[in-house]
Amino acid sequence: MKIIDAHQHFWDITSNYLPWLCDAEPLPNFRYGDYSALRRNYMPADYRRDSEGFEVIGGVFVETEWDPGDPLGEIAWVKNLAAREALPSVAVGQAWLDRGDAPELLAAYGADGFLRGIRHKPRAVGRPEAVEPGAPGSMGDPAWRRGFRHLAPNGLSFDLQTPWWHLAEARQLADDHGDTVIILNHTGLPSDRSPEGLKGWREALALFAGAPNTLIKISGIGVPGSAWPVEANRPVVLDAIELFGTGRAMFASNFPVDSLVATYREIYSGFDRITGSLTASEREDLFWRTAAEVYRVPLEQPASKAAE
Template sequence: MRILDAHQHFWDLSANYLPWLADKPVNFRYGNYDAIKRNYMPEDLRADAAEFELVGSVFIETEWNPEDPAGEVAWVAGVRDTSGLPSVMVAQAWLDRADAPDVLAGHGRTSFVRGIRHKPKAAAAPTDVMKGAPGSMGDPAWRRGYALLAPNGLSFDLQTPWWHLAEAADLVQAFPETQLILNHTGLPADRSDEGLAGWREAMRILARNSNAAVKISGLGQRGQRWSADANRGVVLDTIDIFGIDRCMFASNFPVDSLVGDYRTIFSGFAEIVSDLPAAEQEKLFLGNAARIYRIDLEERS
């Protein structure tokens, strides 16, 4: 199986300052994450993916020192030069900060940076959503930064709970020239009937907009090992809602190594979509990520 991993991370904890890995632990959705407080580099990803043909990857910002977003880009440039991975990068930027114009302009001038990720402020529950909250997708200051993405040739990776997807739909409608890629399947952590019904409706609201795509990843559940049976419904619902051409599979490694090994996750994806035509499977595992993140696989070979 040929894979273009659409969402992965590298870090060298001796050289990089990642506050969430180096300082006081954060409240993480998978629970304890001590097991990933170790270096993770291209040779580790290749070893984890050894049973597959890994043709490229998309590096997603790692919550590097927020005072130095350009530092992560420079570090990734060196990693690419020595290892050939990642293919491209989604960099850090803080859209509501005064330095956003300069940071985004720098990212836009970097040949392998395709977009940015800035996790907007999120409510803890659907009932707590406050329209226009500072730091949210409705915050005017945040949107001023978002408006600078398209002029700099940048897409946007969105990581937020599903109950903020109506705000995301409003965002992509207001900025139709900007490609938005939803991370981690909209975070359907609540697998109750009520929780999944809310998630599906929110995903439908976002999917009505052609400039929104989704990465099927990050499907682990606290205290459970990753399995195809546990995630089949979510995967198939996502494909049904967004359509084959706007979905892509990703590992979220090394983070999702907390819930399953690489083989289990990608073999699980393959099992779930085994009834689809081969051409559609190729889009999910490789083609869509190459198109959406503008990766020339021949150039990187």
């Protein structure tokens, strides 16, 4: 099976400033716990070692929380990397939609043929009952929405990373901006695997999936302290596919972040096992075709070989 990895990261923390990896104080409440193992350079050669044995034909670089004062610097760096290494194929850049410079930044991204969209993690709370509609920095914040309006005119999609209990806000955003493709990252973060938690996640996901301009990346579903659990992840993967359909769903590794909870082989072999009963065409959607279409990934040159 060919693979377009719909969510991958590269970084060189010896040359560039990524606060969460470079600062001495770690992020609190990181969803996989201790992430000190990520405080090292991760480049295409490392990714190719991790993905050895798989036919990776392309990859989507997603912003890495690079220095927020220099988002264009990350794109210049990753474009140079791609020219040398033939990975990544395209990129999703960093943007802070509620900042005053958002319109200018999004215009610059739209003029760059390597960029396909942006990611901005809107303000989120830690539990469903704490959601405050319209809170500053959230998807309902008027200032945030003013920035969001500049995506479609610049030909940019939006990668949304938020816990599932904010998906009602996301559905309203999708309804109000039907001209903008919204791609939910990491399966809506179903970290609570209790029956009640999964019920709430599925209901929120179904609401969000009801908007035709929404898609989902099935990724980021590792369970801390356990090897990538196929049986525990099976209902999460199959529910997401059922709600969105294979034409609006795609698999991704989230490497190297998900290397904290699984090997690349465990993740993609798990996807393979879980979807074994689907048709060949449906599986192609999930493993590469949906990502190729939504991110307009050029397929002329295989990404499995570095550029000469």
